[in-house]
Amino acid sequence: MSTTAGRTPRLSAGTRRRLVHGGLIAATFGYVGALVVAPLIGIAVAALKPGLSAWRTVFADPYARHAYLLTGYITVQALLVTTVLGVVVSLVLSRDRFPGKAVVSALVDLPLAVSPVVVGLAAVLLFGLGGWFEPWFAARNIQILFAVPSMVLVTIFISIPFVIREVAPLLQELGTEEEQAARTLGASQLQTFFRITLPNIRWGLLYGIALSTARAIGEVGAVLIVSGTIAGQTETSTLYILRAFDEGQDNSGYVVALTLAMVSIVMLFGIEFFRRRQEKGHSA
């Protein structure tokens, strides 16, 4: 057989490669466009169509204002705990060796895998009437369920994996040599953490915090169950959206939805922006 006869007559290898790559890029854009950008635009259009009046109505509504404040309050509280606890758990998981570590490592992801509704129900079982922890708090006259503490609690539980999943692999990859070097140079363990470990993980940590904040702001299922949804008391922004649609106040729902989405988007883009600027300034 001659060499020319063996050759495929249709497309050259280069053309085929370009076609495959083009197809994959188109699929990526299609996915991001259809599933991420389009719904976002939909919400934006719906929220902006009725004009400023809808926004005025929402911000004049004391329940809406309370819902925003409550979401902010819960998010900040959850954030403090997820940050500190997230870093501690990440350090333990990436540095220490102990029996049962694999199990603990898997359990950390559990909140991502379990429906938030189940998390809410579990909290009800623990803190509700007849629950394990209920008598202790009841004796001290502390209201957990159908009050802000339980809402903070489930929010922490649901958002903490985002910090750990960003930080733990980073710590693993960094290794301990820089920390050991700092120790041999006379740094205490605290100095080593704040001057070596933390600066090295700061971008991953910030990104994890941003993701976990976004998750905390958007939380519905678990909060819905433990809060009792008392308007003006235990109603967060997401619960407000649910109620708005229930009561036919679609415009208010869209407005609140858009503001929540904007907060998350600004946060993620902001962190990406600062990270890039930092990296450029460092290795240019």
Add this chain to the structure above:
Amino acid sequence: MSEGIVVQGLWKRFGSFDAVKDVGFEAEDGKITALLGPSGSGKSTVLRMIAGLERPDAGRIWVGGEEQTGKSVQERRFGFVFQHYALFRHMTVSRNVAFGLSVRKEPKAAQRSRVNELLELVGLAPFASRYPDQLSGGQRQRVALARALAPQPRLLLLDEPFGALDARVRQELRRWLDDLHRELGVTSLLVTHDQDEALELANEVVVMHQGRVEQIGTADEIYNQPVTPFVAGFVGAANIINGYVSAGRIRVADGVPADAGHLPEGEKAQAYVRSHDIRLTTAVGNGAVSADVERVTNMGWTSKIHLRLPDGQVLIAQLPNEEVDWIRPGARVYAGLRDAKIFSADSTEDAATDSRPAEVSEAAG
């Protein structure tokens, strides 16, 4: 007690593996001492225990006459240089070097002048505001050294400091470290698997193998009077020839190439021979063994000659070209040994199961 380093009965176990077994040695004040051994010999673990980065399971450590065993890394404050530099990647070169001073809250002006002095010393003053990832490997290791020296440690611990560098840079840095040490005179402990490095830099060498000390001595003693087969093999004897003791010499095939008077008659023995200690001639004599030339490889100014002894053993000689330009593959030559270390085969690892067969001693007689 010595002003340098004294280590006694050091043990370290990781899980069920004894990494360091009863290691003891002394290292002289103001000198470079090398811990030499293959990877897994426990040398780095010993160094890390001296630094306080690992806790020994048993044993004691003194430095400068002061016991260190119970002290933390931070309290010991020995300079430590890591194989992979371990520079703080988020800090500039000058902040890296200043770190040891700044954690001790030294005045800013004093920090600055000490950093400048050290960067000058390691020849990196123009790089003060660079980040580690903007430096070459050799430059990074010099920064690491400056950083370790900044707080004026009384002991400098170097863990394979040139191990991650390519051969040319390694040579360069070795010479540079030698000069630097002459200038500063700080007591140093150098962990290395490179015998040339140990022999060139160290005043004294501690050879380690499988968690134990095999031999302690000067470079000359280690090289010329290895006390164990391991040391002989590790410091350059590439050939191991099996034979037995016959009339005070080692008998190998049709020759008796080296003296073995220190071993009992008939003992199975092994000769450890460096490839440049082989002498090739055309004539029988001096107990030389006959050998067939299988292959000749030109290595530049030397040639490697692969020889097959009559009993099937292989011997590789490496000699200057002008000494061996007459040798062709297929030729019959006679191999004499200029120098060889003879050990009883029972004392070498790979002959552990052999006992002395009676017929060998008869054949020897």
